[in-house]
Amino acid sequence: MATQELVTKVWIAPGCIVCDACETACPEVFEVKEETCIVRPEALDAEFCKPLTASIIQAAEECPVEVIKFETVEAAAGAAAAAAPQPAAVAAAAPARTAKAHADQAREAAPSKSPEAPAKPAAEAAPKEKPPREPMPAGATDPAIQALIRAATARGGKAGMALARSGSATAIKELRAKPVSDLPPDARYARVLEKSKTSPEKKESISRRGFLSALGIGWTAFAASTAASVVAFQRFMFPNVLEEPDPKIRCGPVETYAMMPTDGVNEDFKPKGIWIIRLDDRLAALSTTCTHLGCIPNWLEADRKFKCPCHGSGFKQNGINFEGPAPRPLERYKVGLDGGMLVVDKSKKFQQEKGEWVHPDSYVLV
Incomplete structure (x- = not known):
């Protein structure tokens, strides 16, 4: 067949x-x-x-x-x-x-219930x-x-x-x-x-959105860099002018300090770097800067001395150093009276080792 x-x-x-x-x-x-x-x-x-x-x-x-x-x-x-x-x-x-x-x-997907499928021919x-494909004739x-x-x-x-x-x-x-x-x-x-x-319209919209985002980021970066350069140029051309505070400090009526006991210490102006001390017949203004390394000592009322917390330097009530590594006494500021007010001028200092404590501007008689 x-x-x-x-x-x-x-x-x-x-x-x-x-x-x-x-x-x-x-x-x-x-x-x-x-x-x-x-x-x-x-x-x-x-x-x-x-x-x-x-x-x-x-x-x-x-x-x-x-x-x-x-x-x-x-x-x-x-x-x-x-x-x-x-x-x-x-x-x-x-x-x-x-x-x-x-x-x-x-x-076919369900499990077969018959014991065995019939054999195929x-x-x-x-x-x-x-x-296999038959060979083509020449020129075809x-x-x-x-x-x-x-x-x-x-x-x-x-x-x-x-x-x-x-x-x-x-x-x-x-x-x-x-x-x-x-x-x-x-x-x-x-x-x-x-x-x-993705459809061509969606691709085009994504590309356009990406381009606009990149353009916005670029302009933002350019504006930020331009602003930074302008600020730097201004700081270079116009340096900051430092204004120092007025060195003269009005410390209140002189009568207030005249009522202090002998060898007394007033710490009201310690935040401004001044101690007002009462000596026998005069008032003086001590600097709160330690002459060792510039720390700020504390007045110990019970011990009647200034004690530096950094390295242990000690100063008497009149500013004379007597213990620790401090090489010299505390410095005094220029003091004066202005209409009955005690005025301390921090622009002028007097040092004891140079014999300047006897200068009339280093104290006020009371």
Whole structure:
């Protein structure tokens, strides 16, 4: 009995260049998307592919990159013609085939209750590989190149893509309504590509927004650097003018200090660096700066002395150093009277080791 090869399974290997040759040759099986070509869900059924064996083989031969793969089984001659329905019957039976395909997929996914499935015939269980392409005669054009040129020029290069957008079969609409996890491999890949693709308008808006953001950041940085340079230039051209406080300090009525006991110390103006001391018949103003390293001593009333907390220098009530590392007595400021007010002038100092404590400006008689 004469036999022939019938296609029972078809798929698209990685590397599709979306040339539209497959859908032009066999639109019942193949569909062109914007990113890749896919196998229609109806073509997952072996019985659907058998009558279209010639078209599938022609599409595989015309594919420029040879990514269309298929499996065949050996059957009796004329089986494909007997199984092939008329075009109207194919269109009418498409929903039934789709429902049957979904039912078959559900039965395959469910655990089998029968102990053992019946064995397939040996001819169907052993699919055969695609026969090698016959060598072309000299000077002939490769059918794949012809199909690529024909697909690029047919209907402005939008044959399959426009058809896919304009009208979709019922099975395709049902697949589009399903989640990605329930889709066949080809449809799942196409769905992922479709979801991940960004429209040109969105790309343009993102690019424009990024450009405006970068422009704003650049102008902000430029303004900040300009302001900093202006401030630095002003500080360089116009140095700060230091204003020293008035060295003369009005310490109050002299009668207040005249009532102090002999060898008394007034610390009211210690924050301003002054001690007012009462000697036998006069008032003097001592500096609160230690003559060792510049610390500020404390007046210890019980010990009747000034004691430096830094290194232990000691000064008597009149400012004479007597213990610790201080090399000399405390300094005295110029004092005077202004309308009955005791005035201390810190711009003028008197040192005991130079014999300046006897100067009339170093004390006020009371």
